[in-house]
Amino acid sequence: MSQSGGALPDFRRYRRLRQSEGLRRFARETILHPGDFVYPLFVTFGRGVRREVSSMPDVFQLSIDQLEREANVLLDLGIGSVILFGIPEVKDLEASDAYDPDGIVQQAIRELKRIAPNLVVIGDVCCCEYTSHGHCGILDGEIVDNDRTLALLARTAVAQAHAGVDIVAPSDMMDGRVRVIREALDGAGYVNLPILSYSAKYASGFYGPFRDAADSTPEFGDRRSHQMDPANVREAYLEIAADIDEGADAIIVKPAMPYLDVIAGARERFDVPIAAYNVSGEYAMVRAAGRAGWIDERRVTMELLTSIRRAGASQIITYHAKSAAGWLREEYGATLRVRSSPVVGVSQGTPAGGVQSD
Numbered sequence: 131m132s133q134s135g136g137a138l139p140d141f142r143r144y145r146r147l148r149q150s151e152g153l154r155r156f157a158r159e160t161i162l163h164p165g166d167f168v169y170p171l172f173v174t175f176g177r178g179v180r181r182e183v184s185s186m187p188d189v190f191q192l193s194i195d196q197l198e199r200e201a202n203v204l205l206d207l208g209i210g211s212v213i214l215f216g217i218p219e220v221k222d223l224e225a226s227d228a229y230d231p232d233g234i235v236q237q238a239i240r241e242l243k244r245i246a247p248n249l250v251v252i253g254d255v256c257c258c259e260y261t262s263h264g265h266c267g268i269l270d271g272e273i274v275d276n277d278r279t280l281a282l283l284a285r286t287a288v289a290q291a292h293a294g295v296d297i298v299a300p301s302d303m304m305d306g307r308v309r310v311i312r313e314a315l316d317g318a319g320y321v322n323l324p325i326l327s328y329s330a331k332y333a334s335g336f337y338g339p340f341r342d343a344a345d346s347t348p349e350f351g352d353r354r355s356h357q358m359d360p361a362n363v364r365e366a367y368l369e370i371a372a373d374i375d376e377g378a379d380a381i382i383v384k385p386a387m388p389y390l391d392v393i394a395g396a397r398e399r400f401d402v403p404i405a406a407y408n409v410s411g412e413y414a415m416v417r418a419a420g421r422a423g424w425i426d427e428r429r430v431t432m433e434l435l436t437s438i439r440r441a442g443a444s445q446i447i448t449y450h451a452k453s454a455a456g457w458l459r460e461e462y463g464a465t466l467r468v469r470s471s472p473v474v475g476v477s478q479g480t481p482a483g484g485v486q487s488d
């Protein structure tokens with residue numbers, strides 16, 4: 131290529147690697163994979179229940195008998211893990227269903243491990259879905275009593291372990307819970323059961339739709355005495371360091387989009403797997419704006435998920451998992467087949483899936 135007249139310009143041409151979809155893929159730093167997604171499941175009592183959550187389109191409360199169909203859909207899309215939340219028939223002051231051997235989540239774990247042994251089943255460990263007042267543990271007045279709650283969390287983790295869970299994920303934000311859960315699991319013979327700790331869980335306005343889905347809105351007050359202040363990031367690193375020290379094998383930052391700096395900072399500082407929870411309010415905003423025609427939902431969803439991965443999350447817990455996995459298949463599936471088995475007549479250089487060029 132010759133420059134038309136004058137001296138060669140003294141700048142670098144970054145646009146060279148953006149000239150075609152093939153070149154953009156060649157230079158792409160971050161690629162999502164369905165195996166990175168963790169799909170949240172809300173399991174409820176009864177039979178034949180498939181109840182859509184009003185504030186979360188395409189997200190359903192499912193009864194146990196509906197799990198087989200759901201697991202098959204997820205496995206077919208390449209999604210390798212789920213995280214379970216329970217909606218029990220009876221709630222009480224001690225969150226009994228959370229650690230009842232026949233509690234709703236324990237039933238769901240057994241069913242999923244029966245029908246889909248290779249699906250990684252993660253059990254959320256907290257009390258708020260199981261207490262009559264909707265708080266995360268035993269109350270002392272209007273405040274959750276940290277140390278009395280620890281015993282319930284340990285019992286819940288062991289109950290999930292007995293049911294066959296692959297990973298326990300404490301989400302309560304009580305101090306010291308990873309240590310107590312680790313000791314309880316080890317004492318019960320589950321030395322190899324990993325703990326994925328919600329280490330940096332913020333007191334967020336983005337949880338609203340989840341509380342419809344999991345039926346866990348507190349009767350009074352909020353969770354600010356145990357969840358983190360959204361203004362803080364150094365404190366998140368202290369929480370993460372403490373959880374790793376107590377025995378966490380991997381950690382979660384929650385929510386995701388408003389806390390990408392926390393994910394990126396944690397990635398720099400810690401070498402355990404970091405998951406991000408792309409929460410219900412983040413999902414609801416995108417779905418609502420997409421339905422209204424205000425944004426291109428597919429494009430925005432993939433951009434957001436990519437940003438979470440790029441920030442440093444190795445796993446993304448997301449309600450978008452199924453649609454995103456389908457879009458990834460459309461976008462990369464055809465290309466991967468062409469690359470692995472060159473076929474005469476396949477036109478090279480044609481972007482698969484009609485990718486929009488921009």
Ligand SMILES: [Zn+2]
Pocket residue numbers: 256257258259265266301302
């Ligand atoms: Zn809770």
